[in-house]
Amino acid sequence: MKHLRLYQIGLLVVLVAFWWAMTKPGLLPNLMFDNDRQAAFFFGEPLTVASRIWNWFVITGDIYRHLLVTLTETLLAFGIGSVLGLAGGLWLALSPLASAILEPYVKAANSMPRIILAPIFAVWFGLGIASKVALGVTLVFFIVFFNVYQGVKEVSPVVLANARMLGASPRQLLRHVYLPSATSWVFSSLHTSVGLAFVGAVVGEYLGSSQGVGYLILQAEGSFDINTVMAGILVLTAFALVLDALVGRIERRLMKWQPRSGETEKL
Amino acid sequence: MTDASAFPAPDPAPSSAPALSLDGVSCTFISRDSPGQRYTAVADVRLAVAAGEFVSVVGPTGCGKSTLLNVGAGLLAPSTGTVAVFGRPLEGINKRAGYMFQSESLMPWRTALGNVMAGLEFRGLPLPEARAQAGEWLKRVGLGGFGDRYPHQLSGGMRKRTSLAQTLALDPDIILMDEPFSALDIQTRQLMENEVLELWQRKRKAVLFITHDLDEAIAMSDRVLVMSAGPAARMIGEFMIDIPRPRDVAEIKTSARFLELHAAIWAVLREEVLEGYAQQLRAA
Numbered sequence: 037m038k039h040l041r042l043y044q045i046g047l048l049v050v051l052v053a054f055w056w057a058m059t060k061p062g063l064l065p066n067l068m069f070d071n072d073r074q075a076a077f078f079f080g081e082p083l084t085v086a087s088r089i090w091n092w093f094v095i096t097g098d099i100y101r102h103l104l105v106t107l108t109e110t111l112l113a114f115g116i117g118s119v120l121g122l123a124g125g126l127w128l129a130l131s132p133l134a135s136a137i138l139e140p141y142v143k144a145a146n147s148m149p150r151i152i153l154a155p156i157f158a159v160w161f162g163l164g165i166a167s168k169v170a171l172g173v174t175l176v177f178f179i180v181f182f183n184v185y186q187g188v189k190e191v192s193p194v195v196l197a198n199a200r201m202l203g204a205s206p207r208q209l210l211r212h213v214y215l216p217s218a219t220s221w222v223f224s225s226l227h228t229s230v231g232l233a234f235v236g237a238v239v240g241e242y243l244g245s246s247q248g249v250g251y252l253i254l255q256a257e258g259s260f261d262i263n264t265v266m267a268g269i270l271v272l273t274a275f276a277l278v279l280d281a282l283v284g285r286i287e288r289r290l291m292k293w294q295p296r297s298g299e300t301e302k303l
Numbered sequence: 304m305t306d307a308s309a310f311p312a313p314d315p316a317p318s319s320a321p322a323l324s325l326d327g328v329s330c331t332f333i334s335r336d337s338p339g340q341r342y343t344a345v346a347d348v349r350l351a352v353a354a355g356e357f358v359s360v361v362g363p364t365g366c367g368k369s370t371l372l373n374v375g376a377g378l379l380a381p382s383t384g385t386v387a388v389f390g391r392p393l394e395g396i397n398k399r400a401g402y403m404f405q406s407e408s409l410m411p412w413r414t415a416l417g418n419v420m421a422g423l424e425f426r427g428l429p430l431p432e433a434r435a436q437a438g439e440w441l442k443r444v445g446l447g448g449f450g451d452r453y454p455h456q457l458s459g460g461m462r463k464r465t466s467l468a469q470t471l472a473l474d475p476d477i478i479l480m481d482e483p484f485s486a487l488d489i490q491t492r493q494l495m496e497n498e499v500l501e502l503w504q505r506k507r508k509a510v511l512f513i514t515h516d517l518d519e520a521i522a523m524s525d526r527v528l529v530m531s532a533g534p535a536a537r538m539i540g541e542f543m544i545d546i547p548r549p550r551d552v553a554e555i556k557t558s559a560r561f562l563e564l565h566a567a568i569w570a571v572l573r574e575e576v577l578e579g580y581a582q583q584l585r586a587a
Contacts, residue, residue: 192408194406195407197408198404201378201397204421212425293413293414293454
């Protein structure tokens with residue numbers, strides 16, 4: 037479609053206008069609430085929210101510290117979770133005995149609602165960055181783990197036999213066949229795992245912390261400052277979108293060997 | 304094609320031992336789901352390929368030709384019998400053999416050049432040198448300008464050429480080919496058959512070539528072996544192909560000697576093909 041972006045932005049404008057009209061005190065007759073300030077109290081006002089965001093980024097500039105903390109937690113959780121998941125997935129996929137023994141435990145750990153570990157991590161690692169990273173790691177680990185496991189299991193037996201005939205040692209097989217195949221599966225789950233690392237960081241902050249965007253939201257909520265809560269949510273959403281776009285770009289660069297359907301190449 | 308000086312003169316090792324010999328080889332597979340079920344693919348196969356000889360094995364589909372090749376490659380241990388490479392019993396992977404597979408065997412995450420240099424890289428050749436040699440081989444199979452393409456960006460024929468370069472780049476003494484051209488259209492196929500013959504003619508390696516196409520077998524080989532229908536497929540015929548070389552696979556198909564040999568081998572093979580087909584119908 038030609039004007040796709042235009043329509044997308046148009047929809048956003050309509051939504052914000054609707055929000056503004058519904059929450060502007062005195063603009064519309066009250067149907068739901070008995071006081072014309074109540075809509076604004078529950079849903080916030082777009083103009084106040086915007087000024088709050090403006091304030092954070094431009095006037096006081098104190099959001100950057102919190103964003104940096106949240107970003108650090110997200111990246112650490114993603115990095116550590118991915119490496120552990122990659123190692124664990126490779127190990128279990130290549131060792132039938134270990135995988136047979138550990139299978140019920142892996143299943144149990146995966147089906148447990150891991151968000152509930154947040155309070156325990158807070159006790160173990162304190163209220164700083166470490167407890168949020170730990171929560172994010174438990175979320176990311178299983179996504180990467182299962183994808184790597186699948187990736188190794190699905191290596192084409194012919195490609196494997198061919199590499200062996202070409203003289204690859206077990207170590208070279210790992211490096212040149214299993215790992216690239218597994219990474220392709222990791223990348224296909226990258227969007228999910230980065231998203232979950234982000235969730236881990238924010239939820240961890242929300243449950244107890246002294247900095248981070250989740251902490252800002254928690255503070256505002258404590259004083260019923262819905263506008264600031266909304267502002268925090270919007271900043272987080274925009275941030276998540278940026279992260280996702282970044283991941284998409286990295287993915288396209290690293291996975292250019294993978295065929296995309298309907299792709300023709302101009303020569 | 305590059306000049307002939309790039310290749311050392313053919314010097315078939317003056318050893319009396321065949322390059323590859325299978326003696327009394329049988330392969331019985333056990334069904335993974337029910338260990339009581341057994342399937343014997345090949346039974347008591349005796350086969351020898353001399354150094355520098357081009358031997359084809361033909362047989363009906365599903366007769367265990369590929370099994371035989373896997374045994375020769377060391378990818379599969381036979382249930383009974385022995386495999387010897389230049390007189391020495393084979394243990395593990397056959398390091399003196401190159402294997403060209405029937406299905407896609409290129410690493411999809413490596414470019415054509417990366418795939419061709421893979422074997423050299425595995426052998427510990429310094430990367431720049433491996434890259435240079437692989438580039439030479441790509442040129443030799445007519446893919447000079449396609450080194451940076453990934454397998455999915457190449458056509459089926461180009462992928463086969465890449466596989467060929469990948470196998471030959473290691474300069475193996477024995478080349479195992481498992482219906483390498485069966486997925487190609489007839490024109491590409493004849494082209495590649497001629498190219499393989501030309502490359503083989505220069506270096507004179509021992510080739511064990513598996514095919515279900517009798518024309519291809521006769522056109523390319525020194526000797527054609529016929530296998531019976533499975534299960535428990537055996538060797539049931541051996542034919543020397545005395546058509547002079549160099550040959551052009553398209554041209555010799557009309558020569559009198561070719562037709563004679565074709566008729567003789569087909570007389571043996573026909574029965575087995577019908578038998579194999581009947582078995583498939585019964586199983587269906």
